[in-house]
Amino acid sequence: xxxxxxxxxxxxxxxxxxxxxxxxxxxxxxxxxxxxxxxxxxxxxxxxxxxxxxxxxxxxxxxxxxxxxxxxxxxxxxxxxxxxxxxxxxxxxxxxxxxxxxxxxxxxxxxxxxxxxxxxxxxxxxxxxxxxxxxxxxx
Numbered sequence: 001x002x003x004x005x006x007x008x009x010x011x012x013x014x015x016x017x018x019x020x021x022x023x024x025x026x027x028x029x030x031x032x033x034x035x036x037x038x039x040x041x042x043x044x045x046x047x048x049x050x051x052x053x054x055x056x057x058x059x060x061x062x063x064x065x066x067x068x069x070x071x072x073x074x075x076x077x078x079x080x081x082x083x084x085x086x087x088x089x090x091x092x093x094x095x096x097x098x099x100x101x102x103x104x105x106x107x108x109x110x111x112x113x114x115x116x117x118x119x120x121x122x123x124x125x126x127x128x129x130x131x132x133x134x135x136x137x138x139x
Contacts, residue, residue, distance in 0.1 A: 064102050064103075064104055065077075065091070065094060065101060065102070065103050065104070066078075066103075066104045066105075066106060067087065067103060067104070067105050067106070067119055068106045068107075069105065069106065069107040069108060069111050069115045069116060069119065070108055070111065071108040071110045071111050072111075073111060073112065073115050075087055075115070075119070077090065084118055084119075084122065087119065087122055088122045088125070088126060091103070091122060091123065091126045091128065092126045095126050095127050095128060099127075099129070100129055101128055101129065102128070102129065102130045102131070102132070103119075103123050103128050103130070103131040103132070104131075104132050104134055105119050105120070105131060105132070105133050105134065106134040107133065107134075116133065119131075
């Protein structure tokens, strides 16, 4: 019984690609592991107002601090409920570390304007260069 193929057969030549597949899988794993995923801090208890002109006011990048204001007037900073005094102390320390700090204020649409005005006043008093108010845009 002859198991060898005849070189004159018309089947063509079989190429072994298993080593190439190994290299491709290693590259895919390498890129997945080394990729950093930016996780956005979103407080789902805050229902943002909708911008009538459908323009995003939150196109800030870089040193960005997010402060959430819930409907009840509770302030949330980095996932923890804080007071206005704690926000001021934290923000003052952050501005000293990063003078180009930007603040994004996410206020619930049913929250009183007073809470938003208080946070804006804190930003102004500690010397924050740029403070934005987040709104939801409809796409």
